[in-house]
Amino acid sequence: MSDREAGPGAALRTSRPAGPRAKAAATIAARLTFEAVGHAYDGVVSVDGVSLDVEPGEVLCLLGQSGCGKTTLLRLAAGVEQPSAGRILINGQEVSGPKAFLPPERRGVGLMFQDYALFPHLTIVANVMFGLTALPKGEAEREALQALARVGLESHAFDYPHELSGGEQQRVALARAIAPRPSVLLMDEPFSGLDRRLRDSVRDETLAVLRETRATSLVVTHDPEEAMRMGDRIALMRRGRLVQVGTASEIYHRPADLFTARFFSELNVVEGRAGGHEVETPLGRFETPGTLEGQAVEVAIRPQGVALQPADAPPDRRNRRPGVPGRVVETRFLGEVDLVEVAVEGLDQPLKARLRGGPALPPGTDVTVSVDPAEVLVFAK
Incomplete structure (x- = not known):
């Protein structure tokens, strides 16, 4: 959604310098663990034996093409879907699996949707209060206003979603997700609806809030640059399986296969056959690992x-x-x-x-x- 589409007053508000953003209160981060997790839709496998450990306070980006299973994995962690195999644990407690299934509201998990899912008939502060129903109204409103201050939007507390720009709506959704102080925060393509002009600044602001809250964060994206900018580590998925997990530098410099290398940069690919720890190509000879001796190989050149x-x-x-x-x-x-x-x-x-x-x-x-x-x-x- 562009600023022009957001309503007649949105452009004036976004051009106005925002006040200092309040610091976010830290939460107690939790470890999120997937153990051989599987899932299928109508017999079609969407997640296939995924094992993954997300450290307390870590920002881990789930990266992959559309349909690779990354959003399904997020929904399994949230409790919106149930696994058909394996189990999911938060701080060592089984929340999904053969022995237990905790509903979403009992997991201490915050979920931020791709389309923000703001209620159009509620004010901004009422939207943020939506996840604070366990608190008395006055206390819930104070917590909601504090969460809005963390993202620099306390001055818009009594506006409505249609009066805000796309970037502002994204920050409201973030405020709503962090208001209950979840130990695990799950974000599904949170910046895909923003134009390029806004995306970088809103992403940086969001990352700053995640660092302050110290919530364990799992962020779904299809953009490798976004994953490299945000994630402490990246988990690349393909066809329901994990292809490689590591830091941006590890995956970029030591990709597990050609699919992974292509995901992070454009490549020229030349075929050849390894021999004597080298491969001959029309562009010259290049070293090859000894494990590829005698094999047909693909030489990828950035x-x-x-x-x-x-x-x-x-x-x-x-x-x-x-x-x-x-x-x-x-x-x-x-x-x-x-x-x-x-x-x-x-x-x-x-x-x-x-x-x-x-x-x-x-x-x-x-x-x-x-x-x-x-x-x-x-x-x-």
Whole structure:
């Protein structure tokens, strides 16, 4: 929802500088554990044997394509769905499994939906009070106003959702989720409805609140950059299973397979066969792990690892690897970088390079192509 769509007064409110945001009160973080959890919809497997441990106070991002099972895993943790196999524990207590099933309201879990799910007929403070029904009305209102202060929206307490911008509605949903001070906070694609202009700032504000509350947080996203920016760790899913779990740096530099590597960056993929701890390609020879000896392999080259020089330029002495000849097919200006496609003998598809600075390379330019080995990954085919 854009500011223009949010109502006649929204643009004025969002342009006004917000007051200082109150600090969030810390909660007692809990450990969230999935043990061999399975789930199916009408016989179709959606979650397949997932085992995952989320540390107290950790922000873990569940990453994957649409339909991979990440939202289902979130709903299982919340108690909205029941597992068909395995169990889920919070601080070592079984909340879903063969021996127990605690309803959502007894789990100490906060759930933030993708569409915010605000009640249009209730004021903002009444929306935040919705999860505080166990408290007397006066105390619930004080807690709700405090939660709104944490996200910088106490001045909008008696407005209605349609009067707020998309970014403000997202912060109201966050205030409602943290008001009961949950030990575990579950967030389903919380920023997908925001335009790019708002997304970064609202995401940073949300992360600051999560750090202050210290709630154990499980955040579902399909955006790898968002996962890398927010998560202490990332759990990548595919077809209901975990593919790899680790920090952003671990997964980016040491991806488990080609699927994982492709998820985090664009790749040029060249096929070959490993032999003598190396693989021969039209772009030169690259090292391979000894475990791949004699196997057909796929060599993945990140575009930022491809360097181009005009063929008539003096050789770059800093580059110890000899280059191969190529010809520029297309050049696209992308602001900070140029995306250049180069035809190289022996390759079926043009090689993509992301170049920062340097001379312009219009189509038809003969170039020398070299590759940085640090940007090369080799996987079994």
